[in-house]
Amino acid sequence: MISILTLALAPVAAIMTFIYFNKRIELEPLPLIFRTFILGALLVFPIMFIQYAFNVEGLLQSPYSQSFILAGLLEEFLKWFIFLFAVYQHREFDHPYDGIIYGVAISLGFATVENVIYLLANGAQYAWGRAIFPVSSHALFGILMGFYIGKAKFNTYHNKMWLLLALLIPVGLHGLYDLILTTTASVWIYLMIPFMAVLWYIGIRKINLANHNYPNVHTKAE
Template identity: 85%
Template sequence: MVSILTLALAPVAAIMTFIYFNKRIELEPLPLIIRTFILGALLVFPTMFIQYAFNIEGLLQSPYLHSFLLAGLLEEFVKWFIFLFAVYQHREFDHHYDGIIYGVAISLGFATVENIIYLLANGTQYAWGRAIFPVSSHALFGILMGYYIGKAKFNTTRTKMCLTLALFIPVALHGLYDMILTTTSNAWLYLMIPFMAGLWVIGIRKIRLANHHSANLHSKAE
C-alpha cells in the first residue's frame, strides 16, 4: 500500500510543484491549494458512481458516447463546477495565473484518487504509464480550464464565452484522449504520444501567457 501511494503521489507532487513555482509573483497560499486538491479528490466518488450506474443500465456505451459524455463531459464538468463554486470568488484568486494553479490542483486531486484505485486493482507495474498519460493529461486539462477561467475573471469582457471555453475545451480534449485509448487497439501509443506532446506545448504556452497577463495586472495595480 505504501508503494502504491508513493508511486501515485510522486508524479502529482512533481507536476504541482512545477505549476506552483512557475508563478512569477505572489505565490498562492498552500492551505487553499491543498483544500482545492482535496475537493478534486472527493469528486472521484460521485463521478464513479454515476459512471457505474450508466454502465449497469447499458447507457452511453458506444466508445464515442462513453469517451465524450461519460468521461469527458462528466469528469470535466464536475471539476469546472467545483472551481466556480469553491474558488472563483475567493479573495486569493487575484491573478490570471492563479486559475491555472487551482485548475491543476482540482484535476490532480481527481487524478490521484483515480490513479490509486487503478493501481490497487491492477498493480504497480502500470505506475509509470499512468504518470505519463492519465495523470499528466488531467493536469493539462486543468491548465486549460484554469487559463480560461482566469481570463474570464481578469482579462476580458467576454466572461461567459471564456467560462464556456473553460469547460468545453477540456471536455473535447478529454473525450479525444479516451477515444484514442478505446478505439485504436494496439496502435494507441502512436497516436497518444503526439497528442500528449501537443497538449504539453499548448499547456506551456498558456502558462507563459497567464504569467504575462498576471504581471501586467500586477503592474497596473501598483
C-alpha cells in the same frame, strides 16, 4: 500499500510543484491549494457511481458516448463547477496564473484517487504509464481550464465566452484522449504520444501567457 501510494503520489507532487513554482509573482497560500486538491479528490466517488449506474443500465455505451459524455463531459463539468463554486470568487484568486494553479490542483486531486484505485486493482507495474498519460493529461486539462477561467475573471469583456471555453476545451480534449484509448487497440501509443506532446506544448504556452501577458490584473480583482 505504501509503495502504491508513493508511486501514485510522486508524479502528482512533481507536476504540482512545477506549476506552483512557475508563478512569477507572490505564491498562492498552500491551505487553499490543498482544499481544492481535496475537493477534486472527492469528485472521484460520485463520478464512479454515475458511470457505474450508466454501465449497469446499458446507457451511453458507444465509444463516443463513453469518451465524450461519461468521461469528458461528466468529469470536466464537475471540476469546472467546483472551481467556480469554491475558488472563483475567493480573494486569493487575484492573478490569471492562479487559475492554472487551482485548475491543476482540482484535476490532480481527482487523478490521484483515480490512480491509487487503478494501481491497487492492477499492480504497481502500471505506475510509469499512468504517470505519463492519465495523470499528466488531467493536469494539462486543468491548465487549460484554469487559463480560460483566469481570462474570464480578469478581462472586462467576453467573460461568459471564456468560462464556456474553460469547460468545452477540456471536455473535447478529454473525450479525444479517451477515444484514442478505447478505439485504436494496439496502435494507441502511436497516436497518444504526439497527442500528449501537443498538449504539453499548449500547456506550457498557456503557463507563459498567464505569467507575462497581464500587467494590470489587479484593477478588476480589487
